[in-house]
Amino acid sequence: MAALLLRHSARQCLLLRPSLCLRSALPMGTTAKQEMERFWDKNSRLNRPLSPHISIYGWSLPMMMSITHRGTGIALSAGVSLFGLSALVLPGDYASYLELVKSLSLGPALIYSAKFAIAFPFMFHTWNGIRHLAWDLGKGFKIPEVYQTGFIVLGLTLLSAAGIAAL
Template identity: 70%
Template sequence: MAALLLRYTGRHCLRAHLSPRLCVRNAIPLGTTAKEEMEQFWNKNINSQRPLSPHITIYNWSLPMMMSITHRGTGVALSAGVYLFGLTALFLPGNFESHLALLKALSLGPALIHTAKFALVFPLMYHTWNGVRHLMWDLGKGLKIPQLHQSGVAVLVLTVLSSVGLAAL
C-alpha cells in the first residue's frame, strides 16, 4: 500500500501537479515485485531441503506441555458451556425448575447422574487448579523442571479429588 502511494506521489511530482516540497527527489524504482519476492522465498526453502515448519510429531510430549494444552482446551470448553447454557436458558420455553423436574422424571440412575456431574465439574476444577499454578509461576515460584512436574501432579490429584467430591454432592 505504501509502495503504491509512493509511486503515485512520484508520478505526480514528475508531472508537477504537486508543490516541489512534497515531491520525492531522485525516487528509486522498486527492485522486485511481491510475486518475485514470494517466488524467491519458496525457491530458497525448497532448495534447502528443510521442513517448512516444525510439526507436532517432532516434539517429545511432556507433562507441562500436555497440561498447557489441556488448560487452553478447558478454558474454551468452559466458555462455550457458559454461552450454550445462557442461550438455551434464553430460548427454551419454561424455567429452570421445569427443566430440573424433567431431568428428575427421566430417572437416570445415580451412576449416570454422578458421571455426568463429574464430567461437568472436571474442566472447571482442572482450569481452576491449573490457574492457581499459573499464578504461582507469575510470582516466580516453581519454575524449575522438577517443580513443574511436582506441581503438575499436584494439580491432577487436586482436580480428581475435588471433582469427585463435588460430583458426590
C-alpha cells in the same frame, strides 16, 4: 511536510520531466516467483522441516495444560452464561427441571458421569489457576517443577472432580 515535498517532487517528475523519472528507475532484481524458489531451494538444501510444529515441537504436558486451561475457561464462561440466560427465558423454576431429570430414571453411573463431566472443567481451571498464581509470584519456572506441578494439578483435579461428583 515530508509528504507534501514527496508529492510535489513526484508531480514534477511525472508532469515536467518524465524521461528523467524513467532514467532513474531500475528494474527489479528478481520476481516474487524467483524469490520463493530461492527460499524453498535453500530450505531443501539445509534439510529444514516444512512445519516446525510437527517435527520440532512435540506435544508436551505444559502445552496441553495451557490449551486445556484456555478451553475450560471458555467452556465455563459459556456454560454459566447459557445457564443464566436459560434461567431467565425458560418457564418454570430450577426445582421443576430437577424433577424432570429425576423422572427420566437415569442410572447412577450415567448421573455420576454427567456430574463428573460438569465438575472436571471447573476443578481443572481452579487448580491450574492456583498454579498460575504461583507462577505470578515467580515460583516453579524450572522445567522439572513445571512438569511436577502439572502432574499435581491433574491429580488434584481428578480427585476433587470425583469427590464432587460423588456428592
